[in-house]
Amino acid sequence: MSHHITEVRNLQYIYPDGREALKDVSFRIHHGESVGIVGANGAGKTTLLMLLVGAIFPCKGEVIVGEVPVVKKTLPLIRQKMGMLFQNSDDQLFMSTVYDDVAFGPRNYKLDEREVERSVVKAMETVGIEHLRDRAPYKLSGGEKRAAAIATVLSMAPDILVMDEPSTALDPKSRRRLINLLKGFSHTKIIATHDLDLVFELCERTIIMKDGRVLSDGPTADILTDLPLMEQSGLEAPLGLQNCPVCSNISRNDLKSI
Ligand SMILES: Nc1ncnc2c1ncn2[C@@H]1O[C@H](COP(=O)(O)OP(=O)(O)OP(=O)(O)O)[C@@H](O)[C@H]1O
Ligand SMILES: [Mg+2]
Known part of the structure; x- marks a missing residue:
């Protein structure tokens, strides 16, 4: 399954209060793409x-993920293959210790406790939170919660990583660690974020959403440097591409001619 595409066909979603949040969204993401x-x-x-x-x-x-439609019946299989980091870490952390939260997924798949411990320790080391293992998640800082939530996803070793604002609340060192970690993750990555520098560094493809529709879908280098398109989407070029004497030598005029 991991070598198949993730396909979205004509998606519409209306919240119970009547708000139409998605209107006819379609795209395909191939195995190994970073979007x-x-x-x-x-x-x-x-x-x-x-x-x-x-x-x-x-x-x-x-x-559809591979040949499997995402419906109630297939959720156990989908959850095993796709790891989702929720926008709000509190939606992801509900046990009494960080360790138990990170262990929740592997235990659910009935791994023996030694294997569970191995995957939990590895996931916590990867995001640098071994020292938080016995802490109560609800007492952590925003960035510590974020890192713990990321560890709960990694401990499942998913084939497809789906992340909603992964870098939010992380300090610069933790953000860099996350970017390096994601660079080394060779499977599919689907990352929703306002951190356009992260997108520029990690994703070869970018999809711009506007008012519940796909406004644009193409190579990141084309999309994020198209200033009129970025403006139309309510976005700006990544800081690393703006005329900043500290982080870049590229000027807006250079961008227009790219
Ligand atoms: N639970 C809800 N009930 C009703 N409307 C909702 C609900 N959640 C989101 N919406 C609406 O659906 C639309 C899409 O929201 P969504 O959270 O998907 O946006 P987003 O692109 O993730 O935004 P952000 O960048 O702020 O995270 C918005 O108009 C929002 O107000
Ligand atoms: Mg959001």
């Missing part, structure tokens, strides 16, 4: 990711 989902607040990014992993189900259209 940034960007767009202004309320564009539909989180709704889209929740539909991808079956946290909610579409009003119209379908999501």
